[in-house]
Amino acid sequence: MFKYILKRLAMGVVVVFVIATITFWLSRALPGGPFDRDKPLNPIIIENLNKKYNLDRPVAEQYIDYMVDVAQFDFGPSYFYENETVNDYIDRCFPVSLVLGIGAMIVAILLGIPAGVISALKQNGWQDNIIKILTTVLVSLPNFVIASALMYFIGYKLRLLPVALWGTPQQAIMPTLALAAYPLSYITKMMKSSMLEVMNSDYIRTAKAKGASNFLIVYKHALKNAVLPVITVVGPMFAGIITGSLVVEKLFAIPGLGEQFTKSIFNRDYPMIMGLTIFYSILLIAATLIVDVVYALVDPRIKLGKESKE
Amino acid sequence: MSKLLEVNNLSTSFFTKFGEVKAVNNISFDLEPGQVLAIVGESGSGKSVTSMSVMRLVAKGGKIVNGSIMFDGKDLAKLSEKEMSKIRGKEISMIFQDPMTCLNPVFTIGNQMEESLKLHFKGMTASERHTKMLDMMEKVGLSNPEERLKQYPHELSGGMRQRIMIAMSLLCGPKLLIADEPTTALDVTIQAQIMDLMRDLSEELNTAIILITHDLGVVASIADRVNVMYCGEIVESAPVKDLYYKPLHPYTWGLLKALPRLDMKENELQPIPGSTPDLLLEQKGCPFFDRCDHAMECCRDGKPPIYEVEKGHFAKCWRYHPEFKEEQ
Numbered sequence: 001m002f003k004y005i006l007k008r009l010a011m012g013v014v015v016v017f018v019i020a021t022i023t024f025w026l027s028r029a030l031p032g033g034p035f036d037r038d039k040p041l042n043p044i045i046i047e048n049l050n051k052k053y054n055l056d057r058p059v060a061e062q063y064i065d066y067m068v069d070v071a072q073f074d075f076g077p078s079y080f081y082e083n084e085t086v087n088d089y090i091d092r093c094f095p096v097s098l099v100l101g102i103g104a105m106i107v108a109i110l111l112g113i114p115a116g117v118i119s120a121l122k123q124n125g126w127q128d129n130i131i132k133i134l135t136t137v138l139v140s141l142p143n144f145v146i147a148s149a150l151m152y153f154i155g156y157k158l159r160l161l162p163v164a165l166w167g168t169p170q171q172a173i174m175p176t177l178a179l180a181a182y183p184l185s186y187i188t189k190m191m192k193s194s195m196l197e198v199m200n201s202d203y204i205r206t207a208k209a210k211g212a213s214n215f216l217i218v219y220k221h222a223l224k225n226a227v228l229p230v231i232t233v234v235g236p237m238f239a240g241i242i243t244g245s246l247v248v249e250k251l252f253a254i255p256g257l258g259e260q261f262t263k264s265i266f267n268r269d270y271p272m273i274m275g276l277t278i279f280y281s282i283l284l285i286a287a288t289l290i291v292d293v294v295y296a297l298v299d300p301r302i303k304l305g306k307e308s309k310e
Numbered sequence: 311m312s313k314l315l316e317v318n319n320l321s322t323s324f325f326t327k328f329g330e331v332k333a334v335n336n337i338s339f340d341l342e343p344g345q346v347l348a349i350v351g352e353s354g355s356g357k358s359v360t361s362m363s364v365m366r367l368v369a370k371g372g373k374i375v376n377g378s379i380m381f382d383g384k385d386l387a388k389l390s391e392k393e394m395s396k397i398r399g400k401e402i403s404m405i406f407q408d409p410m411t412c413l414n415p416v417f418t419i420g421n422q423m424e425e426s427l428k429l430h431f432k433g434m435t436a437s438e439r440h441t442k443m444l445d446m447m448e449k450v451g452l453s454n455p456e457e458r459l460k461q462y463p464h465e466l467s468g469g470m471r472q473r474i475m476i477a478m479s480l481l482c483g484p485k486l487l488i489a490d491e492p493t494t495a496l497d498v499t500i501q502a503q504i505m506d507l508m509r510d511l512s513e514e515l516n517t518a519i520i521l522i523t524h525d526l527g528v529v530a531s532i533a534d535r536v537n538v539m540y541c542g543e544i545v546e547s548a549p550v551k552d553l554y555y556k557p558l559h560p561y562t563w564g565l566l567k568a569l570p571r572l573d574m575k576e577n578e579l580q581p582i583p584g585s586t587p588d589l590l591l592e593q594k595g596c597p598f599f600d601r602c603d604h605a606m607e608c609c610r611d612g613k614p615p616i617y618e619v620e621k622g623h624f625a626k627c628w629r630y631h632p633e634f635k636e637e638q
Contacts, residue, residue, distance in 0.1 A: 202411040211399035224416045300462040
């Protein structure tokens with residue numbers, strides 16, 4: 001297991017290297033420079049800026065410098081914000097996105113799994129129908145619509161929760177819900193179909209023939225098997241929430257990483273674009289690795305790093 | 311002799327959107343303690359539904375519509391779900407066709423075996439349970455039982471898993487074991503071992519067995535009595551020797567003729583022509599009418615009653631009507 005994790009980490013480093021290379025060259029291939037403005041700057045200023053950030057040197061040289069820095073987790077200075085590095089930004093904004101993402105994921109899992117189980121056990125009953133309608137609505141509505149609706153009704157009309165900003169737990173509730181909507185519906189649907197399949201399996205019939213109660217059958221025999229496919233999607237989903245939270249962050253004026261990512265593209269803030277892309281890929285790689293390890297812990301049939309005996 | 315199980319006029323139907331499917335249609339049979347009864351028939355003949363009805367585990371949409379299942383003085387058809395769960399696994403237990411999928415993949419063998427004991431013997435201590443499990447695993451011929459308990463199903467072979475299933479089903483000392491095609495998914499040498507094992511254990515523990523199979527070879531080696539089912543009905547019922555030496559129903563003739571033999575040339579299999587009728591349609595006459603070489607006028611129009619042709623040997627065919635005479 002330990003060896004397997006090491007191997008995966010090594011592979012992760014290679015993937016990050018490739019991603020860093022591609023983003024570096026792609027950002028250099030973008031037409032226009034980082035200091036182009038609506039009102040053009042004085043060429044001398046641009047020249048000075050280029051000199052300051054080493055942009056006057058050959059691109060290959062810049063590339064090597066950059067890769068050496070990245071290897072030390074130094075993503076360089078921002079071209080847009082003076083006196084701040086990309087690392088400063090990640091340090092400041094990532095915790096916000098992380099808290100938001102973890103919150104949304106917890107809501108999605110804690111509600112999605114039981115909802116899926118109920119939906120499967122009461123298939124075509126009224127519980128199932130309600131859950132079906134809700135999940136279909138939540139999965140089809142973009143999260144900015146959900147966010148706006150929450151802000152309007154709960155924040156503005158009912159004045160139950162603050163409409164925006166970040167800092168107090170109350171302020172976290174609405175953005176968390178808006179972000180959780182899609183993964184919640186997804187996990188519910190997945191859990192339902194997985195549970196339906198498991199409940200029809202032979203080992204559930206064996207458990208019934210043993211005289212096990214319904215409770216025991218559902219909570220012991222079925223749940224652990226049914227949750228397996230859900231585990232596989234949770235990792236990438238989590239990474240997706242953190243990186244994809246930009247719209248919700250923007251709507252609620254939350255100083256998270258997602259918002260910064262879009263801004264950096266408009267600002268042609270090369271180090272920011274590259275830094276955040278690499279950071280996100282590291283997140284995604286870590287999330288899938290964690291999922292694989294958890295999967296192996298839950299499912300005895302999976303032995304990481306060993307050839308199967310059969 | 312007192313009966314262990316008496317099934318009277320049992321009918322089980324599935325209610326589909328196309329109508330009622332009479333999977334088991336008015337069957338009666340009984341079983342003495344320690345007896346081995348085989349139920350044979352082709353796919354869809356109602357063998358498994360019969361056994362699932364006895365267990366009261368008929369799949370969704372299916373329902374026992376008529377009849378009684380007297381087991382040990384109780385009518386299983388009328389018991390509440392709670393009372394039934396005390397009988398399942400303890401008084402009547404079951405093993406299934408595919409041992410590869412019948413054990414839960416994410417729990418150890420020990421965990422799954424122990425569960426039966428925990429469910430039905432509440433007062434038993436952990437060490438008592440442990441001894442009992444080891445004892446039973448030895449009985450079914452599993453080596454290194456101590457180690458097996460810690461293993462997961464995927465670490466065992468098919469034969470071993472079926473032995474585990476048998477051990478698990480016999481753990482609580484059931485009076486009746488229902489084996490639904492227990493050897494179909496195993497290869498032939500293992501089949502013989504499992505059948506021998508079941509026969510021996512049935513004698514040793516005085517457990518009655520209902521063996522559901524479509525393999526007449528398996529039946530001959532283990533059963534005391536055989537019920538032949540066709541289209542949800544028992545068409546012939548006989549002691550095992552009589553069924554092989556003096557089969558009465560044309561369907562049984564067909565089944566026996568279809569058995570491959572060692573002295574047969576290749577491509578010489580003799581199937582029964584045609585296929586089973588659609589159970590959605592009401593059968594006016596004998597359900598085997600279409601496929602029967604010996605069909606007569608009366609077979610189309612009227613369902614034959616069951617005749618006791620010889621003592622203990624029943625057949626559901628007009629040929630055994632007292633006024634019937636062979637025409638040839």
